[in-house]
Amino acid sequence: MELRNWGQVDYLPTYEAMQAFTAARNETTPDALWLAEHPPVFTQGLAGLAGHVLNAGEIPVVPTNRGGQVTYHGPGQVMAYPLVDLKRAGYFVKEYVFKLEEAVIRTLAHLGVTGHRVAGAPGIYVRLDDPFAHAALVGPADPTDPFKGLGKISALGIKVSRHCTYHGLALNVAMDLSPFARINPCGYAGLRTVDLSTIGVQIAWSEAAHILSDKLLAHLAP
Numbered sequence: 405m406e407l408r409n410w411g412q413v414d415y416l417p418t419y420e421a422m423q424a425f426t427a428a429r430n431e432t433t434p435d436a437l438w439l440a441e442h443p444p445v446f447t448q449g450l451a452g453l454a455g456h457v458l459n460a461g462e463i464p465v466v467p468t469n470r471g472g473q474v475t476y477h478g479p480g481q482v483m484a485y486p487l488v489d490l491k492r493a494g495y496f497v498k499e500y501v502f503k504l505e506e507a508v509i510r511t512l513a514h515l516g517v518t519g520h521r522v523a524g525a526p527g528i529y530v531r532l533d534d535p536f537a538h539a540a541l542v543g544p545a546d547p548t549d550p551f552k553g554l555g556k557i558s559a560l561g562i563k564v565s566r567h568c569t570y571h572g573l574a575l576n577v578a579m580d581l582s583p584f585a586r587i588n589p590c591g592y593a594g595l596r597t598v599d600l601s602t603i604g605v606q607i608a609w610s611e612a613a614h615i616l617s618d619k620l621l622a623h624l625a626p
Contacts, residue, residue, distance in 0.1 A: 473591030555598035
């Protein structure tokens, strides 16, 4: 898998480049992992509801063909875009999503943080009261609010075309989190979004990107 760090680039040209790469690739094209950091932008999933954008203000909203609802990308967030031929790699979409989430969980573990999955809500979450606690989640603390006591630290949304993936995941490192209050993140009203900085982990974007890319390269190997 070829690793490329684009640095800070606008979202739309990156999205278009992923589409072009996927459309042009064939069975011999090497897989790739692109890393990037974007200026402020809201991105809307294919079935995203306009009502989940509460107040975009000056931040652009870009419609996309990935799964999921609206989310925010901005400086201080690592974007990872794996471009993988799933047929050649030998695993299915659900396993691919599991591998992406596991790479984030292993990245957080490397930093002493425990990441959690929430059934039916792709992405990775941390306990707000103690993000370093190792105990597993045993169902939601409140059945009426599966996110009670949790903060989302990594969002995930993918597209698969001709067995090949694009889009990917976001890991929040040290961001201005206020734009998340302008949306219902990933379609969930009131969902708290956090980053590594706010839970007490101080790390440079470049180092977080390096750790995450290492975990992704290891978990996405055929």
